[in-house]
Amino acid sequence: MAVEVSVREICGELEITALEPGSGSISFQTPEISRPGLQFTGFYEKFSPKRVQLIGNAEMYYLYSLTPEQLADRMERFMGLHVPCIVCARGNKPPEILLEKARHYGVPVFITNRTTDRVGHEISSFIQKKLARRILLHGELMDIYGTGVLIRGESGLGKSETALDLIQSGHRLVADDVVEVSRLEERLVGRAPNATKHIMDVRGIGIIDVRYLYGMSAILPEKDINLVIDLKKLEEYLDTEEKAVDAMDILGLPVPLTPLPISPGRNVAVLVEVAVRNFRLKHMGFDSEREFELKLK
Known part of the structure; x- marks a missing residue:
């Protein structure tokens, strides 16, 4: 090659x-x-x-x-x-x-x-x-608490708005809407295509440049992808809950996957933050769900 x-x-x-x-x-x-x-x-x-x-x-x-x-x-x-x-x-x-x-x-x-x-x-x-082998994926790539998070979901579910809320909370944007993903040995690195670096397309507002609106501290040129969060409508989540998988294959590498049901009134950005915190805890060896089950025994 x-x-x-x-x-x-x-x-x-x-x-x-x-x-x-x-x-x-x-x-x-x-x-x-x-x-x-x-x-x-x-x-x-x-x-x-x-x-x-x-x-x-x-x-x-x-x-x-x-x-x-x-x-x-x-x-x-x-x-x-x-x-x-x-x-x-x-x-x-x-x-x-x-x-x-x-x-x-x-x-x-x-x-x-x-x-x-x-x-x-x-x-x-x-x-x-x-x-490196590379593909384009639809979604938002964010740096949240130092974890590279790919937020996916159908069009119209509010991915860009969620990303904006996360930026407001101090997290960093890597790519909006389209993420270019490369496999470097056992790592998956995501970045924005050159044409859309620092750019977001927000429904009702249009194109915004995050670099100038929020400053350089709100953006990151690239980030390893550590977690995928899949936004789903509540009814779809309930229909597929039993068939849910816990990993997504990207260029031959499994990436932990967390489905997240959304509905009116739910603060999606806060839920994403909690999901990332929980992922980091599991990565360090602490599983809240398992600990709770042990207490019930």
């Missing part, structure tokens, strides 16, 4: 500078990063050219120690393998010969002032997210 990402997007997302843009885009096949010190000396056994190549202090000092002829020869062989891109850490500008060979072979070259370890981790995480 491969994913094509533009150089402009990479510069914007990772806050790095392009010294050479290459073809203008990069095809990533793996989130793994390589430090090409051995390759610069001529050792290529077990080398993977599919990885992003990260140059730190040691590699850069070695390149500057070579004669122009040696450097040209090493870069000709290295760039000829068509690595995805090269990233120079700690603000170390590469030799001009490296840039010339990268330009000739269409290999993008970036530079950043960040440390090698830090930028390596950020690049790997960025690529991993791009390569």
Whole structure:
């Protein structure tokens, strides 16, 4: 599997500078990063050219120690393998010969002032997210007491209004109406599509920007999904109570599911908060229902 990402997007997302843009885009096949010190000396056994190549202090000092002829020869062989891109850490500008060979072979070259370890981790995480399996789900994704909660339900049940009440109570919005979900190993990460970041569509009011109405503390760019709360009409809840399942499958991972019946007069936001508190207690090993049953015995 491969994913094509533009150089402009990479510069914007990772806050790095392009010294050479290459073809203008990069095809990533793996989130793994390589430090090409051995390759610069001529050792290529077990080398993977599919990885992003990260140059730190040691590699850069070695390149500057070579004669122009040696450097040209090493870069000709290295760039000829068509690595995805090269990233120079700690603000170390590469030799001009490296840039010339990268330009000739269409290999993008970036530079950043960040440390090698830090930028390596950020690049790997960025690529991993791009390569991840993803789907779009209908609902509201909120950060409630530090728990990622996906609130689902039929249209017209008041999901957006519930989310607004939760924001008023100090909880944070991740996505309204449409949630983009990616699977990263054993985690499910949700975020808003780019077009709807910070935006809510509230029936009767229209489009609002939560970032400006409530401040940056009311939003979150992404959140792991830990719990799904399924809003249901009371009559539907009663009809399906015996068949209720306790987990929802998302991209092959089970996520705890709590059905929540709603009817006129019920404060849904407060009920959602209670459901999340109860979920957190169970996660810590305390089950109120089980404790109550034990007292009755």
